[in-house]
Amino acid sequence: MRGLEEERRYADRCRDALRAMIAGARQNVVVGEDTWGDRYTAERLGYHLKSLARELADEGDGPPFFGLVGYRDDEQAQEHRGQLYYLGRRHISDAIGRPPLVIDWRAPVATTFYRATAEDPQGIAVRRRFGWSGEKLTSLEDESLAGAEHTAEGGNEQERTDGSRSTGGVDGARGIGGILRAEIERPRVGPMRDIVATIQPEQDELVRAELAESICVQGAPGTGKTAVGLHRAAYLLYAYRSRLQRSGVLVLGPNQAFLQYISAVLPTLGEVDVEQTTIDQLLAVGIDATDLPEAAAVKHDARMAEVLRRVLYRRIGTPTEAVVVPDGSYRWRVNQYEFEQLVDEARAEATAYGVGRERVVSRLVAALQRQAETRGQNCNRVWQRRMARAVSPAVEAVWPVAKAAEVLAEFLSDPFRSEAGESNRDGGLSSEELAAIAWKRPRKAKSARWTAADAVLLDELAALIARGPGYGLVIVDEAQDLSPMQCRAIARRSEHGSLTVLGDLAQGTTAWAARSWAEQLTHLGKPDAEVVALTTGYRVPAAVVAMANRLLEVLAVEQAIDVPATRSFRSDGRLVVQRVDDLAGSCVDAARAALKEEGSIGVIAADHAVAGLTDVLRAEDLVADRLTVVPASLAKGLEYDHVIVVEPADVVEAEPRGMNRLYVVLTRAVSRLDVLHHRPLPIGLT
Numbered sequence: 001m002r003g004l005e006e007e008r009r010y011a012d013r014c015r016d017a018l019r020a021m022i023a024g025a026r027q028n029v030v031v032g033e034d035t036w037g038d039r040y041t042a043e044r045l046g047y048h049l050k051s052l053a054r055e056l057a058d059e060g061d062g063p064p065f066f067g068l069v070g071y072r073d074d075e076q077a078q079e080h081r082g083q084l085y086y087l088g089r090r091h092i093s094d095a096i097g098r099p100p101l102v103i104d105w106r107a108p109v110a111t112t113f114y115r116a117t118a119e120d121p122q123g124i125a126v127r128r129r130f131g132w133s134g135e136k137l138t139s140l141e142d143e144s145l146a147g148a149e150h151t152a153e154g155g156n157e158q159e160r161t162d163g164s165r166s167t168g169g170v171d172g173a174r175g176i177g178g179i180l181r182a183e184i185e186r187p188r189v190g191p192m193r194d195i196v197a198t199i200q201p202e203q204d205e206l207v208r209a210e211l212a213e214s215i216c217v218q219g220a221p222g223t224g225k226t227a228v229g230l231h232r233a234a235y236l237l238y239a240y241r242s243r244l245q246r247s248g249v250l251v252l253g254p255n256q257a258f259l260q261y262i263s264a265v266l267p268t269l270g271e272v273d274v275e276q277t278t279i280d281q282l283l284a285v286g287i288d289a290t291d292l293p294e295a296a297a298v299k300h301d302a303r304m305a306e307v308l309r310r311v312l313y314r315r316i317g318t319p320t321e322a323v324v325v326p327d328g329s330y331r332w333r334v335n336q337y338e339f340e341q342l343v344d345e346a347r348a349e350a351t352a353y354g355v356g357r358e359r360v361v362s363r364l365v366a367a368l369q370r371q372a373e374t375r376g377q378n379c380n381r382v383w384q385r386r387m388a389r390a391v392s393p394a395v396e397a398v399w400p401v402a403k404a405a406e407v408l409a410e411f412l413s414d415p416f417r418s419e420a421g422e423s424n425r426d427g428g429l430s431s432e433e434l435a436a437i438a439w440k441r442p443r444k445a446k447s448a449r450w451t452a453a454d455a456v457l458l459d460e461l462a463a464l465i466a467r468g469p470g471y472g473l474v475i476v477d478e479a480q481d482l483s484p485m486q487c488r489a490i491a492r493r494s495e496h497g498s499l500t501v502l503g504d505l506a507q508g509t510t511a512w513a514a515r516s517w518a519e520q521l522t523h524l525g526k527p528d529a530e531v532v533a534l535t536t537g538y539r540v541p542a543a544v545v546a547m548a549n550r551l552l553e554v555l556a557v558e559q560a561i562d563v564p565a566t567r568s569f570r571s572d573g574r575l576v577v578q579r580v581d582d583l584a585g586s587c588v589d590a591a592r593a594a595l596k597e598e599g600s601i602g603v604i605a606a607d608h609a610v611a612g613l614t615d616v617l618r619a620e621d622l623v624a625d626r627l628t629v630v631p632a633s634l635a636k637g638l639e640y641d642h643v644i645v646v647e648p649a650d651v652v653e654a655e656p657r658g659m660n661r662l663y664v665v666l667t668r669a670v671s672r673l674d675v676l677h678h679r680p681l682p683i684g685l686t
């Protein structure tokens, strides 16, 4: 095996090769521009070559590889016998026909790097991990899978602050090396990073699960759900590239702050063609009103699906007369009874409303055509189109064209009328529920002001009228917070695709948050998806995990959720719970102390307290790049090295699911957590 110096030379060689690849890609762009061919092909080729060139150029500076696997020199290694493979974020080669210098982490041969263990070495003799400081290769660490011994070389003093790291760092019990531990414990600054170098075996199983498998990951805070979801997207785009580029990949997150936080991960993995958005943005309806909680609860209820279906289909009437169409010297005719039958049939076929209507038109035309043909009429396309136009008023009278916004505006203007006689039936809404959603004044669709919940209803109606296209892969984060109706919107978009559901029932904070994955998966259209629990936390230190687990017990008792407790991977970290008289003053002191250490700082408080705290901290000049004041309602999914939680009782009281919110807030800390309280601590924290 090469020593550190030789590895550095190899890294230089890889960089040179990568530079040559970038130059080659740029040259291809130039050549591509001069290529003869039709404009479309030239444009597509140009686009492809340019994005390849850009993608390569973007990656020029990072470490060219992070690990290496050396296969055994015997038949257990099968076709890899005696081979060494360097693994990196992207494939690097210096000449066509020669083996690559670095293999993409997503290639099948890389799986052993993530999964081989001393018990199951999978043909591997040694696994090497590289430590980098910026662009410089500073250390390497070997793990022999034959005898499970570790050796290490290099590393600077700064990186070796504790005993386990300085030996190359092996955590004996778990077989975790120092480079790995240092990577996981590294301070966080800026947006989320990729974890390709340190994906853990249980995470890798999820990342590389087949595309056909829809999966649900129940993961306690910091267990890497989000990371797993994003790496899965990158992996599947590699393994099923052409299929997914055609059908599209969608990543759904809870809010803008979260999307911002994860936005860098996929691009660093070379994937830019992934739509990352929130459910509200996905539904693409301008939202300019808010619902009262009672109204939102009704609109998000699963029963609304049936209510809307009824409201829409109630527009279809019964024919009251025959359809008669003059055609030159003839008059073709479909009698009332036949027309009625056509409508009934189309309705019973249970396709989309718009499709059903089209069927009525085309079947009427077919009936006219049969008559015309017996008279020797030439029924070509033009004739058929003319007949379709001629029957249209009769069809419109019975099966009118429907627009989602008009149907919903009509319904919300007077839900009692639409639902008259339905309220006591199975699946109907009670009169209180109808009253909760009724608009105070009737409005037309054009002047309607829609809420976020209305957007979901509009989407349901639009799909009842005409089904839209879906995606090949949909990844939903924080899925416990979705309402049944939101789940249905996602189910429609992943009906023929693969779904990856990520969430934590204990972090459910919406009024409709799921209490069981089985039920949520049914709403998401994948009732058979396997639910896998991740329980090793890579963010939250042990002391904080212990406190969060106590809160989890309270949540489990109060809310009948069944969630396994977390176990922290991290041995470091600090928790200070302090009763103070002056919350703002103590927060200033805590912020000042926190800024003396490295990493990001999040001051998290109940939403209503944020403005006041921001003013106080700003007056002391403490709100900096590294320090952010975060409303509790926006903390989900985010993390900070140092978290200062101000008055937990206020966080709990601010909303019905306040205890869950507090659980989210407390588990944002990577290294240090200060809890400042004046009022008594909520139960579970005492």
Ligand SMILES: Nc1ncnc2c1ncn2[C@@H]1O[C@H](COP(=O)(O)OP(=O)(O)OP(=O)(O)O)[C@@H](O)[C@H]1O
Residues within 6 Å of the ligand: 183, 184, 193, 194, 195, 198, 199, 200, 203, 219, 220, 221, 222, 223, 224, 225, 226, 227, 228, 504, 507, 538, 539, 636, 637, 638, 639, 667
């Ligand atoms: N295998 C790993 N190697 C290094 N870091 C990891 C690994 N797995 C997770 N992490 C880190 O742990 C932190 C938590 O990961 P992530 O945000 O994906 O967890 P999560 O389960 O989505 O958490 P939450 O539910 O609290 O939002 C991130 O900083 C992530 O980079």
